[in-house]
Amino acid sequence: MKSSFQILEILKWQEKKMIKWDQNRCDLCGLCVCVCPENVFEMFEKYLTIDQDKCINCEKCSIICPVTALSIQSKEAVND
Ligand code: SF4
Ligand code: SF4
Helix, strand or coil: CCCHHHHHHHHHHHHCEEEEECCCCCCCCCHHHHHCCCCCEEECCCCEEECHHHCCCCCHHHHHCCCCCEEEEEHHHHHC
């Protein structure tokens, strides 16, 4: 069983993560939109939008993406 300190550390780490979308890889198949439990993605004709605030970092989208266009990274890496 995890201690309160460990849980706090995990929560702090999760807060620092974001979804990174590689537009060059994405073929707009829509699988991530279907699998996301929090409706983070919205699909348009040529692009996706991502509402990072809704994301719970479950990683379902990055696992299902057939072309590895989605990854979960630190905010620092995404903003670089
Ligand atoms: S699952 Fe991957 S390829 Fe499909 S729309 Fe999402 S990011 Fe693009
Ligand atoms: S990690 Fe989970 S909640 Fe976040 S965008 Fe992907 S599927 Fe949605």
